[in-house]
Each structure stands twice: as C-alpha cells, then as structure tokens.
Amino acid sequence: MRATYMYGAGDVRVIDVPDPVIKNPTDALIRVVGSCICGSDLHPYHSMAPSARGSSMGHECVGIVEDLGRDVTTVQKGDLVITPFAWSDGTCDFCREGLQTSCRHGGFWNAGDVAGLQAEAVRVPLADGTLVPVPVEESSPLIPSLLTLSDVYGTGYHAAVKARVTSDTSVTVIGDGAVGLMAVLSARRLGAEQIILMGRHKDRTDLGREFGATEVISERGDEGVAAVRELSAGDGTHVVIEAVGHMPAYQQAIGVVRAGGVISRVGVPQYEDAPIGFGSLFGPNITLTGGPAPARAYIDTLLPGVLDGTVDPGRVFDLEIGLDAVPDGYRAMDAREALKVLVRL
Amino acid sequence: MRATYMYGAGDVRVIDVPDPVIKNPTDALIRVVGSCICGSDLHPYHSMAPSARGSSMGHECVGIVEDLGRDVTTVQKGDLVITPFAWSDGTCDFCREGLQTSCRHGGFWNAGDVAGLQAEAVRVPLADGTLVPVPVEESSPLIPSLLTLSDVYGTGYHAAVKARVTSDTSVTVIGDGAVGLMAVLSARRLGAEQIILMGRHKDRTDLGREFGATEVISERGDEGVAAVRELSAGDGTHVVIEAVGHMPAYQQAIGVVRAGGVISRVGVPQYEDAPIGFGSLFGPNITLTGGPAPARAYIDTLLPGVLDGTVDPGRVFDLEIGLDAVPDGYRAMDAREALKVLVRL
Numbered sequence A, B: 001m002r003a004t005y006m007y008g009a010g011d012v013r014v015i016d017v018p019d020p021v022i023k024n025p026t027d028a029l030i031r032v033v034g035s036c037i038c039g040s041d042l043h044p045y046h047s048m049a050p051s052a053r054g055s056s057m058g059h060e061c062v063g064i065v066e067d068l069g070r071d072v073t074t075v076q077k078g079d080l081v082i083t084p085f086a087w088s089d090g091t092c093d094f095c096r097e098g099l100q101t102s103c104r105h106g107g108f109w110n111a112g113d114v115a116g117l118q119a120e121a122v123r124v125p126l127a128d129g130t131l132v133p134v135p136v137e138e139s140s141p142l143i144p145s146l147l148t149l150s151d152v153y154g155t156g157y158h159a160a161v162k163a164r165v166t167s168d169t170s171v172t173v174i175g176d177g178a179v180g181l182m183a184v185l186s187a188r189r190l191g192a193e194q195i196i197l198m199g200r201h202k203d204r205t206d207l208g209r210e211f212g213a214t215e216v217i218s219e220r221g222d223e224g225v226a227a228v229r230e231l232s233a234g235d236g237t238h239v240v241i242e243a244v245g246h247m248p249a250y251q252q253a254i255g256v257v258r259a260g261g262v263i264s265r266v267g268v269p270q271y272e273d274a275p276i277g278f279g280s281l282f283g284p285n286i287t288l289t290g291g292p293a294p295a296r297a298y299i300d301t302l303l304p305g306v307l308d309g310t311v312d313p314g315r316v317f318d319l320e321i322g323l324d325a326v327p328d329g330y331r332a333m334d335a336r337e338a339l340k341v342l343v344r345l
Helices: A039-047 A143-148 A152-162 A178-189 A202-211 A221-230 A247-256 A278-282 A295-307 A323-334 B039-047 B143-148 B152-162 B178-189 B202-211 B221-231 B247-256 B278-282 B295-307 B323-334
Strands: A002-008 A011-016 A028-037 A061-068 A080-083 A121-124 A132-134 A171-174 A195-198 A215-217 A237-242 A257-265 A273-275 A287-290 A319-321 A341-344 B002-008 B011-016 B028-037 B061-068 B080-083 B121-124 B132-134 B171-174 B195-198 B215-217 B237-242 B257-265 B273-275 B287-290 B319-321 B341-344
Touching: A002 A323, A011 A323, A028 A080, A028 A143, A028 A323, A039 A323, A061 A121, A061 A143, A132 A295, A143 A152, A143 A295, A152 A178, A152 A237, A152 A257, A152 A287, A152 A295, A171 A178, A171 A247, A178 A195, A178 A202, A178 A237, A195 A202, A195 A221, A195 A247, A202 A215, A215 A221, A221 A247, A237 A247, A247 A257, A247 A273, A273 A278, A319 A323, A323 A341, B002 B323, B011 B323, B028 B080, B028 B143, B028 B323, B039 B323, B061 B121, B061 B143, B132 B295, B143 B152, B143 B295, B152 B178, B152 B237, B152 B257, B152 B287, B152 B295, B171 B178, B171 B247, B178 B195, B178 B202, B178 B237, B195 B202, B195 B221, B195 B247, B202 B215, B215 B221, B221 B247, B237 B247, B247 B257, B247 B273, B273 B278, B319 B323, B323 B341
Parallel strands: A171 A195, A171 A237, A195 A215, A237 A257, A257 A287, A319 A341, B171 B195, B171 B237, B195 B215, B237 B257, B257 B287, B319 B341
Antiparallel strands: A002 A011, A028 A061, A028 A121, A028 A341, A061 A080, A080 A132, A273 B273, A287 B287, B002 B011, B028 B061, B028 B121, B028 B341, B061 B080, B080 B132
C-alpha cells in the first residue's frame, strides 16, 4: 500500500510499504477514508535530521474497519470509525480519568511498530479502547468534521476545559491555526462571551469570528499585548489559550493574562525552559496548564453536536488532496497557503 | 518606637524610628502584640545588597487597634486584629474574587511609605479591607495560632486550595518549613488521605506527622523522587505542593507529580526560567499553579477551627523572643535552629 514518510526537514514522500496485518487479538485493521496534515507535523518538517529509514507520518484518521483481532468487541467490520491521535486501552486508571494520552498500555502513532495514519490503511492497537464507531456513511459530508474529532477539535476543547472556561471567563486565543480556531469554537461552546483571537491571517480570523471570536487582534509582541489589554480594561483576560508552541507565543500569553488567571497550552512547546518566576507566573498567581489532548475523552461530548449540525468544525479544512499529493500538502501548510489539509482516500 | 531594619545580607538591626501616625482617613494604628520572622525573610537575609537606608522588615502581625482614621468602620479601638501579609481594600473585583494580593488599591508591607510589622507599632492602610478583628484577649494562648493566619497557615491553605486537594487526591509536600507543615495541615483538612512530607529535620517532620503527614521522606534529589514514587505505585502523587522556592525543589516536584496532576508553588521562586516543555510539564499534562497567598481571603474559613481548638497551627513556633532579639531570631532561623520565630511584644 501507499504511506507517507518523512526523511528529513522538508522531505516528505509517499512510498510503497507492506500492507498492515493483524498482530494482536486486540488489533483492528482500518482502511483510511480521510486523514489530515497537522500543524504539529510542521515541527519535524522544519527540523528533522536526515534519516535514511524515514519516519512514518500522520495521527488523524477516519476509516472503515476491514478486519478485527478475535478479542475486539466494540466495533465491527464495515463500521466507520474515528481514530484519536493516541491509542489507549480504555480501561486503565488514566483512561477512566479521561487522560488517555497517559494510558498505561497505549501509545502514539508513528512510534515503535505502530505506523502513521497518512496512509491507505493502518493497524490500530487496542481497538476497543481506541476506536469510536459513528453511524455515518463514508460518502457523508460530515467526514471533515468527524476528522477534527481525531485531534484538532478535541485539542481546542482540551485547552478550554483545562482552563475551566465558563460564561464568567474572558478568553484570549493566541494562534489562528486549526487548533486556535477550534479553541475559539470550544470556548464559545463553554459559554465564554468575550473571545479575543490573536492572528494575522484574515481568512482564518474571519472563520474564527464565525466560530465565536468577538474581537481579532493582528498585532504581535508588545503591540499585541497592549491591544488585548485595551480590550480587557487594562487587565488581560481570565484565560489565555496558547495554540502555537513557540516562545514568543508563550511570552505573549504572559502579557495578556489577568492576575489569578490561567494560561492553557496546546501548541506543542518548541522550548524547554521558560519564565515562570515571580515576575511572570508566580507574583500574579497565574496557573499554567495544558498538554497533549486526550482526544478520545472528548469524542463522546463533542460528537452529538457534529452529527446534528450544531457545529461545523470541518470548515477548518481549506485544501483537499489525494494521498499522492501529501508532499504538496505539507508545502502548502508550511507556506501558510492552507490552514489545514484533508487527505481524501 | 523600635522597629526592625535590614541593611544587607545577614545585617538585621532593631532601631529607633518615629512613631507611626494616621495619614489617611482609612488608616488604623496598631500596637503590635506579636509578629514573626518568615522563611521568605531569609531570602534577602542571604542576598540583600548593602543599603545605607535599610529596609523595613516583617509582614505578619497580631495587634491591638490604638487609633483610627475617620472613615474606618469595621474595627474599633481596643480590638485585637489579625493583619494579613498584604493590605487590601476589600471591595475591588480582585478582592471580591478572593485575590487580595492583586487588590487594585492595596499593596505589601515594607514598600513605599508602608512599614514592616517587626516593630512596636504600625500604620495599616485600608483598615476596613485589611484587618480582621478577633474576640480574643492579648493574653490568650491562641495568639500564636492567630499569628499563623497572617501568613503561613493561609499560605499552606492557598497551596492546597489552588491544587484542588480533595479526599481523592494523594499529596506530596516538599519542604518541612512552617509553610510546608501548614500545607500538610491544610491538605488533611481538605480530606487528603495520603500526604507524603519531604523533609530532613526530624523534629519538624514529627510535627508534620501530627498535622497529618502519612509518610515522611528524608532523601532529596533522585533518591527522594524514587522514594515518593515507591509510595505511590510508581506514579507520583496527584498533587505536589512546593513550599521551598529553590530550583532543586521545583525539579523534585516534576519528579514526583503524577501524569495529569498539579504542582502548586508557594515557596517564593528564587529563579525565573525553569523547565516547562514537553519533557517536564507539557507531555504528562501537568498543571502548575500557586503564588503569593491572599491570606485575607482564607481567614474567614480558617479562623473558626483556630478559635475552637480543632487545629493548633501555632505549634510551628518553636522560639519566642522579644523585639530587641530579632537579629538573633534571624540567625536561629537561618541556622535551622528555629523552625519559626514568634516575636512577642
């Protein structure tokens, strides 16, 4: 079958690989209907050291169950399923607490003997804990929105939930990528009435307004901080969702958060050390939270709104390509020509 | 009157200064009955640059109201009052939210024209918002416990509240100073059933056991981390309260916190940059919280237990001195000969 591999910064190829097979009785085999390129895929696209072996890519997918290990009971052949961006047993204490990204027996795609999802098919470990069947045909116009439940919608929602957004909290979202826009949608869903979106791409921030942003700030750095403070009585907002992952975004978050407030990070940090002392977090009693979203945990909550059309998170996809065009998809996202790329198989 | 000033690292003197006077109609004048030396006073005691003018010291006090500005309505001359370690108006949005340390019109002792509380008397700004009258005589044996409400008990409680300690959370407290021990007492009060205290001073950790610690770990660094993990099924605890403020304590906190858990800091950080990236906080979805405690906010909650003898936080004082002996008190605390020093006037 065909699958996507990265061989170094900027070097993405779609190659022939052996078809996946059932290895364990808890596995499922999935024929991929739709996959995505993620903003986080751009981090290795910028920095990966050359590798002769390459790295399997992709962690978002909607597909059809083609085969099942003998112990799998919760999905059937032919089911359309969502695969969250981590696989998990669904039964350990972390899974029961809703932190499937720390599952005691689970893991992430593209690691060990588990391949990535930008491919024609994939072996899914721990299928009972991982997969969510959805009563939808693969020709459904809901496929893009269902795909967002694999990662970006759940990630935006995680940011808002960890920040404890309610109708009483003002919110700033830093970053107008897909996760930032999903954070806007999620904050609105949780009742926030003021949602300031910081982003520079008008087509994206326009979509952010439709998802619930009440104000858009295109300035960055000190000017951006001053603009947000002007919109929040000089104080900053109760919640700041940082959906970028670079240090300037973190510094901006410190600049626009209100004393006693929360910075919630879902952009994968591209730094290790950062300011957290008296002058940044400690003095004003700022809470810092966030991390990789347990997307699986949120599907039950978010799926009904997708199925009944209350929300349409699939609008974040503005480029749809076939599998062999995936290298072009990476280029388009890297050049900011595409907000988020849907790979349709 | 006599008052305590610091003139540089290790240089504390009790000197004659003019008696305080009412300056604003919202002021009160307090005759100090008891004050304290705080662990945080040791930070400048180690590092303060020499100063000819010196710095007024002390931020904890119980006293008797001697005089009042004409606008003060909530306390009367002769009242015994607790003064929290920040002064605040009690009416702004931050105060109403319980974050008096960020009061729009308040501030801290030893700053601007507001003096410190290791003195015979003090002018208290915004007396209505700041002072809490208590129906107790100045000869009462409750004075030490009431003094802890000025800072350390409220600070330990803040750590536990910000970490959302409940009966379902296991807790590690790093640091066997007064704040660490008050964090143990507070975590127990909030229902925690496993409280691991990390500290090396047996007399202090013995008191910690009486306050509710279920286990004591005297090792530090990697050995200390391994010991806590052994007590928590290899996972670390849901909550870690960091009551020291130095970088090794923060690193230890990262080592013993369970995935999805909370690190709550109340030791004043003696660093600005620290690890918060994928390998420390982000990957395992750790929340970092804490800051200077709004002690005023917690007095209403904690006072009844002190008055009825349910708790006896005043046991953290193991040395009682007069005002002129304050320099010796600093030396005793710095040498770890005293856990916490009560200055009795």
